[in-house]
Amino acid sequence: MTPPLKRDPVTMRVSARYEAMLDSGGDPHEWAYAWRTELNRGGFRAVDFLMDRVVAAGRCVGCASCVTVCPVDVFEYADEAPIPTRADACVLCVLCADVCPVLRPADRDLDDLLGYRDPAEDRGFGAYAYGWYARATDPAIRDRAQDGGVASALLIHALETGRIAGAVLGDVMPDDSQIGRPRLARDRHAVLACAGSRYTYSPNTLALQEAMRSKVAPLAVVGVPCQVDGMRLQQHSSIRLEMADWYRSNVTLVLGLFCSEAFTHESLDRLGEMLGVERGRIANINIKGKVVVRLDDGEVRTTSLKRYREFARPACLYCVDYGAEHADIGLGGIGLDGWTFTLVRTERGHEAFEAALHAGVIEVRPLADEPRGMMLLEKLSADKKANRPHPARMPSLSERRAQGWLDPKTYYTKGPGAPAGVAAEDGT
Ligand SMILES: Cc1cc2nc3c(=O)[nH]c(=O)nc-3n(C[C@H](O)[C@H](O)[C@H](O)COP(=O)(O)OP(=O)(O)OC[C@H]3O[C@@H](n4cnc5c(N)ncnc54)[C@H](O)[C@@H]3O)c2cc1C
Ligand code: SF4
Numbered sequence: 095m096t097p098p099l100k101r102d103p104v105t106m107r108v109s110a111r112y113e114a115m116l117d118s119g120g121d122p123h124e125w126a127y128a129w130r131t132e133l134n135r136g137g138f139r140a141v142d143f144l145m146d147r148v149v150a151a152g153r154c155v156g157c158a159s160c161v162t163v164c165p166v167d168v169f170e171y172a173d174e175a176p177i178p179t180r181a182d183a184c185v186l187c188v189l190c191a192d193v194c195p196v197l198r199p200a201d202r203d204l205d206d207l208l209g210y211r212d213p214a215e216d217r218g219f220g221a222y223a224y225g226w227y228a229r230a231t232d233p234a235i236r237d238r239a240q241d242g243g244v245a246s247a248l249l250i251h252a253l254e255t256g257r258i259a260g261a262v263l264g265d266v267m268p269d270d271s272q273i274g275r276p277r278l279a280r281d282r283h284a285v286l287a288c289a290g291s292r293y294t295y296s297p298n299t300l301a302l303q304e305a306m307r308s309k310v311a312p313l314a315v316v317g318v319p320c321q322v323d324g325m326r327l328q329q330h331s332s333i334r335l336e337m338a339d340w341y342r343s344n345v346t347l348v349l350g351l352f353c354s355e356a357f358t359h360e361s362l363d364r365l366g367e368m369l370g371v372e373r374g375r376i377a378n379i380n381i382k383g384k385v386v387v388r389l390d391d392g393e394v395r396t397t398s399l400k401r402y403r404e405f406a407r408p409a410c411l412y413c414v415d416y417g418a419e420h421a422d423i424g425l426g427g428i429g430l431d432g433w434t435f436t437l438v439r440t441e442r443g444h445e446a447f448e449a450a451l452h453a454g455v456i457e458v459r460p461l462a463d464e465p466r467g468m469m470l471l472e473k474l475s476a477d478k479k480a481n482r483p484h485p486a487r488m489p490s491l492s493e494r495r496a497q498g499w500l501d502p503k504t505y506y507t508k509g510p511g512a513p514a515g516v517a518a519e520d521g522t
């Protein structure tokens with residue numbers, strides 16, 4: 095059960111209309127009319143609706159799109175969620191609700207607006223035109239990168255050729271290399287400082303605020319699938335206000351990272367215990383069927399992914415996208431070690447990729463060189479969607495706590511959401 099609203103009558107009306115639409119089993123693409131209907135009547139405090147329905151219910155994935163789309167900065171962001179510190183400044187534009195990926199699916203015309211490149215084939219992980227194993231040719235990039243350094247190489251090339259003026263990505267905290275923070279990178283040095291993956295949640299897109307304030311554009315954005323979705327909803331919200339226009343005009347390349355799940359901050363302490371080392375000695379984490387950890391002295395140790403998964407972020411249940419289906423280019427670490435599994439999805443993605451390939455800053459190998467990569471992509475994408483309704487229809491965090499099942503990965507396969515006949519085991 096969603097916590098009851100204690101708000102003004104219009105917010106209550108929107109909430110009741112929305113709940114009725116969810117319950118009716120009708121077309122999810124209609125859900126947004128629960129709040130869009132109020133626009134012609136002067137709008138309403140969507141911030142209250144969003145906070146009750148998504149954040150208080152523990153359904154927020156932390157993508158930060160409500161924060162970065164708000165034209166009057168109603169929200170701060172902390173602990174992977176928005177905080178409405180200036181709710182009274184709300185101008186009733188309703189954008190924060192319209193861009194939340196947990197409240198609704200993207201509008202049907204999104205695929206047309208994104209401009210998928212032909213032949214746009216969808217084999218269960220989003221439309222794409224072609225794929226390669228790719229890597230940076232510059233060893234200095236590869237040394238710092240998570241896999242083949244394609245994300246960093248594409249960004250550096252785009253910056254140095256003037257295709258973009260800034261890249262919104264994730265840096266590390268000065269005192270903890272496994273915790274991310276947003277950064278607006280404007281040169282090679284800054285992009286390289288951000289290379290590699292942090293497996294905790296990093297609210298990269300908060301750096302859009304700095305880009306907008308400092309008028310840095312055009313921009314590339316790097317993010318996990320929930321951030322890519324939030325970005326697309328901000329660009330293509332049907333409520334065409336100044337903010338959506340700005341993002342549509344100025345965010346010209348979106349690089350999406352494949353993602354099964356992220357992990358809690360607490361997971362880092364537990365990982366240290368599992369490996370028998372101080373948490374501060376963990377220099378890099380990579381997940382390759384097992385957890386591969388590089389320590390500060392270069393030693394590599396591995397441990398069980400099954401055990402580490404106990405510390406997956408519960409919020410990752412509210413996400414059914416593995417391959418960053420709405421990115422211009424999707425990037426992952428499956429398949430060949432030291433190479434990035436690269437899917438070019440849109441015309442914009444193709445232009446950026448081709449330009450970097452042509453300039454010799456990346457090199458490629460066919461996906462057929464290691465067919466396991468494609469098999470894994472198909473399997474992991476299908477697993478992430480199996481039996482799952484839209485996140486808006488999923489149980490709240492408190493309901494899951496009451497059921498004793500917080501693991502996002504198994505809730506719909508072995509847990510309370512599994513099809514009848516599959517026995518529930520303990521998934522906390
Ligand atoms: C939380 C998380 C889960 C992932 N899960 C999978 C998976 O299940 N399967 C798979 O194949 N690949 C997964 N990846 C992607 C993989 O780790 C690599 O990011 C990808 O292969 C690109 O490698 P690269 O060498 O080209 O990138 P690099 O050149 O090293 O650049 C990596 C970029 O990622 C950004 N970044 C780092 N940490 C984060 C973060 N926490 N959130 C958002 N952006 C970040 C950096 O700012 C940098 O720009 C995951 C990544 C993250 C962050
Ligand atoms: S999921 Fe994203 S848009 Fe929705 S409330 Fe959370 S941070 Fe905001």
Ligand code: SF4
Nearest residue numbers: 319320353355410413
């Ligand atoms: S699993 Fe989904 S919600 Fe969780 S970090 Fe990855 S993209 Fe975001």
